[in-house]
Amino acid sequence: MPLFKTDKKPSRGPAGRWDVVVTEDMCKACGFCLAVCPVDVFAWRRAPNKLGWFPMYTEKEENCVGCMLCYQICPDFCIDVAVKEEPAADRGSD
Amino acid sequence: MNKLAQKYLRPSQIPTKACHGCGIGMIENWLLQAIDELGLKQEDVIFGTGIGCVGRQTFATWGGDNFGATHGRALAVATGLKLAQPDKKYLIVVGDGDAASIGTSHLIHAARRNLGVTVICEDNMGYESTGGQFSPTTPAGYVTNSSPYGMAEPSFDPCDVVKAAGATFVAETTATQWHQTVKIVKKALANDGFSFVHVRFPCNENFGAYALGTRDTLKNLEWIYEHTQGRKADGSETDFTWETGIKHDASNSRPEFSKIMRDMNERVRADMAAKAAAKSARA
Amino acid sequence: MATLDLASAETLHAPWVEWERRGVKGRRILEAGTYALTEGAIAAGCRVFAGYPITPATDIAEYMSKRLPQVGGYYVQCEDELAGMHACAGASLGGLKAMTATSGPGYTLMHDAYGWSVTNEIPLVVVDAMRVGPISGITGAPGQGEFYVARYCSHGGNFETIVLSPCSVQEAFWLTIDAFNLAERFRTPVTILTDQVVSDMWEDLFVPDDYEALDFVVPRRHNLMMPFYPVGSADIDVAPNVIGHGTGVCVSAYTHTEEGYDIEEMEAQWAQTYRLVNKIRHHRGECTRYETLGFEDAEVVAVAYGANARTVRTGVVEARRRGLRAGFVRPITLWPFIDELYAADRHYVVCELNYDGQLVREVTRAAPDRGKVHFMGKSAELHTVAEVVTALEGVARSGRMPELPYIWTEVR
Numbered sequence: 001m002p003l004f005k006t007d008k009k010p011s012r013g014p015a016g017r018w019d020v021v022v023t024e025d026m027c028k029a030c031g032f033c034l035a036v037c038p039v040d041v042f043a044w045r046r047a048p049n050k051l052g053w054f055p056m057y058t059e060k061e062e063n064c065v066g067c068m069l070c071y072q073i074c075p076d077f078c079i080d081v082a083v084k085e086e087p088a089a090d091r092g093s094d
Numbered sequence: 095m096n097k098l099a100q101k102y103l104r105p106s107q108i109p110t111k112a113c114h115g116c117g118i119g120m121i122e123n124w125l126l127q128a129i130d131e132l133g134l135k136q137e138d139v140i141f142g143t144g145i146g147c148v149g150r151q152t153f154a155t156w157g158g159d160n161f162g163a164t165h166g167r168a169l170a171v172a173t174g175l176k177l178a179q180p181d182k183k184y185l186i187v188v189g190d191g192d193a194a195s196i197g198t199s200h201l202i203h204a205a206r207r208n209l210g211v212t213v214i215c216e217d218n219m220g221y222e223s224t225g226g227q228f229s230p231t232t233p234a235g236y237v238t239n240s241s242p243y244g245m246a247e248p249s250f251d252p253c254d255v256v257k258a259a260g261a262t263f264v265a266e267t268t269a270t271q272w273h274q275t276v277k278i279v280k281k282a283l284a285n286d287g288f289s290f291v292h293v294r295f296p297c298n299e300n301f302g303a304y305a306l307g308t309r310d311t312l313k314n315l316e317w318i319y320e321h322t323q324g325r326k327a328d329g330s331e332t333d334f335t336w337e338t339g340i341k342h343d344a345s346n347s348r349p350e351f352s353k354i355m356r357d358m359n360e361r362v363r364a365d366m367a368a369k370a371a372a373k374s375a376r377a
Numbered sequence: 378m379a380t381l382d383l384a385s386a387e388t389l390h391a392p393w394v395e396w397e398r399r400g401v402k403g404r405r406i407l408e409a410g411t412y413a414l415t416e417g418a419i420a421a422g423c424r425v426f427a428g429y430p431i432t433p434a435t436d437i438a439e440y441m442s443k444r445l446p447q448v449g450g451y452y453v454q455c456e457d458e459l460a461g462m463h464a465c466a467g468a469s470l471g472g473l474k475a476m477t478a479t480s481g482p483g484y485t486l487m488h489d490a491y492g493w494s495v496t497n498e499i500p501l502v503v504v505d506a507m508r509v510g511p512i513s514g515i516t517g518a519p520g521q522g523e524f525y526v527a528r529y530c531s532h533g534g535n536f537e538t539i540v541l542s543p544c545s546v547q548e549a550f551w552l553t554i555d556a557f558n559l560a561e562r563f564r565t566p567v568t569i570l571t572d573q574v575v576s577d578m579w580e581d582l583f584v585p586d587d588y589e590a591l592d593f594v595v596p597r598r599h600n601l602m603m604p605f606y607p608v609g610s611a612d613i614d615v616a617p618n619v620i621g622h623g624t625g626v627c628v629s630a631y632t633h634t635e636e637g638y639d640i641e642e643m644e645a646q647w648a649q650t651y652r653l654v655n656k657i658r659h660h661r662g663e664c665t666r667y668e669t670l671g672f673e674d675a676e677v678v679a680v681a682y683g684a685n686a687r688t689v690r691t692g693v694v695e696a697r698r699r700g701l702r703a704g705f706v707r708p709i710t711l712w713p714f715i716d717e718l719y720a721a722d723r724h725y726v727v728c729e730l731n732y733d734g735q736l737v738r739e740v741t742r743a744a745p746d747r748g749k750v751h752f753m754g755k756s757a758e759l760h761t762v763a764e765v766v767t768a769l770e771g772v773a774r775s776g777r778m779p780e781l782p783y784i785w786t787e788v789r
Contacts, residue, residue: 137623162629174464178471179621
């Protein structure tokens, strides 16, 4: 299985249920998260951050399937992936 | 920053001084996962680091007590520190130069004594902090800043060295094996004895540039991945393959160094007390 | 009248003068200097010895291996001297008083560990039982070749050190306790320079029975709060840092902040250097120890420390008996150097156990007239009383050192 996936797969299954947070001011633009992600979540910003790098951001967070590969591979502690907390109105049956 | 970094690291030292695409931060993230999954608090763990990329980029990032020893001597300091503070978990995070070159003597004797620490030897296969000279773990024939005609000396695997010296837990992973590394570090920390975890990781600025011909972060991490799998992307074999996994697990099978010392003290003092009692009984 | 009333002409400026007067209960035994150094350390609360055997300090390692388990301490025989001193630094960081002992060849290996201990303000005691050079020289002969090396014990400059030197077995016992006290108060490694004679000789030794009752031992305290390194301040009596109490302290050899992490700024460089240099320079009075004899009216003063100070002192007494107004000064604290002892304008004959001249250079710097400082260097054997008398009388008569066989008088 390749490490980096240039062709992103369509999002299925648990897509849309994940919060993906990138602390852009800490990103050093290594590109690992975008390359390792199997679906299409990340994209490059067009303006540099305070460190002088063009950081990554979650352009399409809704595509995230929760594989956690980006969290594991980020070398700068920038990424957090967690299940979205359900808003109170959606809990229980209607 | 991610939640574990917030829980355990020193905010003023993050982002680290590591280059972009360097594996040091990745591995530290996995160490934090292992520490968190074991339920350890910041005050339960002491980080000891050295000199060189791994030592300096890791030093002071840990929010708890930590030391950055002189080059190669983190284990010598840990030998004394463990006697004074035996109940803490020690993560000695050092590079291939620090552990397997200048510090090999202390590595061997800490393993021999079964000192109760976990050494994370993060190996970027050269002295990258000083610009990319070769080290005892640089693969044969590779061109580096001080082997312009190709690495002529044979290299060795520090895992073999510590295993021969008596280490009770020896394992190897790479920078593309996150789950395995977290699991292995947890096992290593659970060993009350000398644990050695050897993690190969990419350097883009120096090893990548001079030995692999590129500073491209993706290409260099892919090189690590290929040499972990033994196969390149096109299916052909790599020039060598790293043997990863647990190489030796004799966890908790023999007494740990500081315990040996404490037990000896107890014996000596019990002996003294018995002699004193016998003397006063005779008087 | 040149003769001396020894009882009144002698001064000994050292804390153990007062300690001895406290009338602590103990026993008198015949023992070696190495035994006294070991027992002094134990009495001061030393609980870790990590080192490597080397003549003439080996006996200290052996005594420690026997004594430390008896008092709940740890003897670690390390793979080399640099591991030994690093392990001592680690143990001290963890909260245990620690000591190592070596000779010249091992002392050379400790420079890295010295630097780490100095810059991180780690209390330690290091014994260097000097042997005669050049380099490894004669294993079993006394020398004084590490006078400057002990002061400049690591690289980079920008620090001061404390170095003491005993001349008798009894003094070695008290001085070791003093060294541990200074180490705690100044948060620094303190070096004890002895030599083969002081280490190996057997003399009358008084040892207290109950070490716990010695109220002049400075106990180990823990600094649990920021600032871990009060950079920019020259305060002493700051508690040493400790690893293992969850304070979050950082320890490394780089220029560092109050918290201990490394920083590459000139202001931080200044502040840290200010502390490392001035904590000792501004409190020199707290670590000044020396002995003088016939100082007030002397026209020529012999200067010596360590083992050969004993024969030099006898030479001074003999010279006095023969009518010369001779005096004697023995610095016990070698560093910080006690300039004041050489402030008077008179002749000084510096008697050292080396030929390249080390102590004599510092005396020359401190004395008002360079032309009146004379070098009497000898190696491998102590200065004889006859040699000292001849030298003192020669200098007093002609203002120059007389020629004596195997006595080096030239300093370049």
